[in-house]
Amino acid sequence: MTRRLPPLSALRAFEAAARNGSFKQAAEELAVTPTAISHQIRALEENLDCALFERRVRKVVLTDAGAQLYPVLRDGFDAFAEAIGRLRHRSSRTQVTISATTAFTARWLVPRVSGFRLQHPAIDLQFQASDDVVNVEAAGVDIAIRYGEGPYPDFAVLPLFADRFAPVFNPVLKIETLEDLAQRPQIAFQWRRRHPDNPTWSRWFAEAGLQPPFEQAQLRFSEESHAIQAAVAGQGVALASLALVKEELAARQLVQPFGPAISGFRHHLLIRKGETSKAIGEVVDWLRAEAAAEAA
Template sequence: MPKTPDLPSLHDAAKRLTPRSRLPPLNALRAFDATARHLTVVKAADELSVTPSAVSHQLRTLEDALGVQLFTRNKTRLKLTTHGEALLPSVRSAFQSIASAAARLGDAVMVGDLVVSAPVGLSSRLLTRHIGEFLTAHPDVHLRLVASNDDKEVYAPSVDVCIRYGTGIWPDRQVRLLSPVTIYPVCSPALINGPQGVRTLDDLRHHLLLCEDGGAEWTRWLLAAGARTDGFRMTEMGNAHIAIEAALHGQGVALGDSLLVGDDLAEGRLVRLFAQSVPARHAYYMVCRHEVCESPLVAGFTDWVLGKVHAGSAPG
């Protein structure tokens, strides 16, 4: 039985290309990069907004140009060959270098459509109060804000940047810490100065404790403050934003997320009760696709949000 010849190396394949054709087709390289990250043609096609057959064609084009096989295929998933693993770091580095070079060109490239997904609370309490500053500085940016904390937007090709409250684990995405979070009780000035003002932990028993999680975070805070956890009336409000809104209107005491209540505390709409705080279970992160994270528009918006948060975060 004849011996099967070894597949040529990438080096040998590159030597066969003429100087003019030494660089493989750019679209084929983009298809390779996306497929290598998802390991399915369908997901790569979704990311690139093309059909799966178009991605498959680009992969065959690249393999033909290099003369090597880049993936092994089965019914459900793909796997990089040794040649694919050797090629991938250089392809990713090249795309990142192109994005970085474009970013260095300056504000002239801060144009185009930008789709941002952020939780309702952060959208309402931070972005909507300050986004005009960013848009005034960059009048050619067309922003669409999606108020959501659903991970479907993290993996949606139509969304450029996601701000997420969570564990920080989103596979196959660039994740950057936006802000850790501490929590502490807040209420309206009218409530603290009313006939049943709040001066001690026991005074909290006369007011609704507004919560979003069945009272788990309130229980953590009360224990950290040295209080017994019985005898408090906790009311489920759906999410932290609604709980804070209810507190603003004097309906009870909410646990303030240090990122969300900074403006309200600074402007006197809310007051903080007690010095005790506890770290939240999660933090806020900036999440985006690798291929767009260094584009001038995404990088510029990310830097603006980071600057706004770090300049205005309430102390813990």
């Protein structure tokens, strides 16, 4: 649909004059002469075929037609200014996009975001949480956090931390011995990539020197966070990443009284070669500092 509108310059001159109640003040605001404002408004009145102002000594007063037009233009220009201000603010900020698994994003990254924002208020973090392997370049990802030994061609790779897994459970289960533990449902989640060294219950029992209870009930989830939530709810014992249940252990929502804690793989930071910037470097430094604090 084609809009039949008067020139924007004339509408802008009218709005400024109506808001200030003066052609002179409108001219000062728009950095033109009062004569130019007068000409713009006269042209607008001719275009609309009605008077918009009553010209009085040292001031102008809106006519009924002008009073109808003014609030519409005022609100419209206010909306323009707000939208443009948001765009300018966004373009003046720096954004760094991080890709990680859903569980790692929710349970390791997100709880630390407030600390990052205090240190780097000018950098916006954007998270792409997915358990599928993301095409980093196509998705516009700056930093990818990957679990495993790779290989990761075409990336600069920095180690973050090595994971450890151990049995955790809600203390309401009152598990006091390894024999008690073996009688409780085992909570597990599906590893996306099969590997003989994945931290699994069978591997844990082997390293603990125990026979696995072959007939013991199990709860299996496709997503790691759901397995952790099931353990918090007291549904059984989860073999969980100690890094991802740190807050629950500190709050005594979960306990980890038994070893061994078996090793997992290492989390790595992947950065596209040639794509580094000061902001990316600051985010990388923050992530590695948080990982170092985790290991301390």
